[in-house]
Amino acid sequence: MRYATLDSFIADQKTALKKGPIAMVFVEDDVEIDTTLRHHIQSGFRHVIAFMPAPFDLPRDLQATVFRVDYDTSADAATQTAVNTMIKAVPGQWMYYCYNAEYLFFPFCETRTIGEMLAFHTEERRDAMLTYIVDLYADDLDRYPGAVSLDAAHLDRSGYYALARPDADKHGHPKERQLDFFGGLRWRFEEHVPPARRKIDRIAIFRARPGLALRDDHTFSDEEYNTYACPWHHNITATICSFRTAKALKSNPGSRYDIDTFTWHNSAPFEWHSRQLLDLGLMEPGQWF
Numbered sequence: 001m002r003y004a005t006l007d008s009f010i011a012d013q014k015t016a017l018k019k020g021p022i023a024m025v026f027v028e029d030d031v032e033i034d035t036t037l038r039h040h041i042q043s044g045f046r047h048v049i050a051f052m053p054a055p056f057d058l059p060r061d062l063q064a065t066v067f068r069v070d071y072d073t074s075a076d077a078a079t080q081t082a083v084n085t086m087i088k089a090v091p092g093q094w095m096y097y098c099y100n101a102e103y104l105f106f107p108f109c110e111t112r113t114i115g116e117m118l119a120f121h122t123e124e125r126r127d128a129m130l131t132y133i134v135d136l137y138a139d140d141l142d143r144y145p146g147a148v149s150l151d152a153a154h155l156d157r158s159g160y161y162a163l164a165r166p167d168a169d170k171h172g173h174p175k176e177r178q179l180d181f182f183g184g185l186r187w188r189f190e191e192h193v194p195p196a197r198r199k200i201d202r203i204a205i206f207r208a209r210p211g212l213a214l215r216d217d218h219t220f221s222d223e224e225y226n227t228y229a230c231p232w233h234h235n236i237t238a239t240i241c242s243f244r245t246a247k248a249l250k251s252n253p254g255s256r257y258d259i260d261t262f263t264w265h266n267s268a269p270f271e272w273h274s275r276q277l278l279d280l281g282l283m284e285p286g287q288w289f
Contacts, residue, residue: 002068006082009049009069010089021045021094021114024086026073027052031148031247032101034059037066039103044113045096051082080214087208094118096205099244101148104131104204105274106238107285118205120288121236128225129205131238132160134282135184136270137246137262147246147262153270154263155241157280159183160200177227185245185262192255193245204240229286237284239277241270 003009010017023045027033033056040048050058051071058068072078083097096114098104106117121129136153138144144152160183164174181201186193202218203225213221220226229235246262249255270276277283 002063002070004070006051006069006071006085009067010085013067014089017047017090017093019046020090021047021096021118022086022090023048024083024095024097025050025100026071026079026082026097027056027100028073028244029100029247030056031146032150032243034062035150036098036100036102037062040096040098041065043104043109044115046115051078077216080216083214087212087214088210091208091210094205094207098204098240099242101243101247102133103241104238105241105277105283107236107274107278107283107288109274117236117288122207124230124235124287126230126235127207127209128203128220128227129236129238130228131202131204131240132181132282133184133200133202133244134239134241134277135186135200135245136241136243137185139261139263139267139269141250141259141261145250147250148243150272153241153243153272154267155270156184156188156264156266157268158266159187160282175223175226177229177231178223179228185249188264189249189255189259192249192252192258202240205238229284234284234286236286236288239283241277 023040025036027050037048037050047067049067049069051069051073053072054070134155136155137147138149138152139154141147162179162181165178165180167173167175180199182198183200186198186200190198203220206225249259
């Protein structure tokens, strides 16, 4: 179903949205829209919402299974505004957000649904889940000048690191159970990436509640939501495998001609399986068996 505004969508579907989890996909260009939406449908989200510029098309099968909201995703704070509007509309519901050409993986996702994982996460008394953005890129930019190829996708198997996250309210002392994570293309080509956009952590999975707000750095107003684990033991983390940075670096005039290839000695073909991400330490199963 298609809606001209987010407000009209919420007004019409408020009852349906009481059952989740809900995936919100923000479409920035026409790259891999259908595969992104299908991937998240297959992951077990009860509702998938596509926030899309009006001129873009959806395949006929997705028109019947995805809620489409006409939305200007290039506007200032577009993601933040839409997510915060949805938070107010469906308090208590598990939600997730990403962009087109991004694909969520969580431990053992080949045999378990997102709903099963979130039921377990809820029992762990967690209301949010840290996700790492792992950059994907085509290995041959002459063949794939846009840097996107599902069949030839590669990722960095090392080069990731974390730094303590300073607390401005406590004279720069590190925040408890919070870290800033770096790596991938944003680290290797950092001269082309603004400092504020170099982190690869995103609180992409969370439970809405009154008063909660997403901030422009992909963290939330409730600091406990921004932690990577509870005080007692490790919790599940997930990975969003994303072509978004590669697309941006190859479309931005300031970097397009400076990059001949994204591959290096630590590149590896992406296997499209959670086992590879677990083996590389790019997500944490916690107590989830």
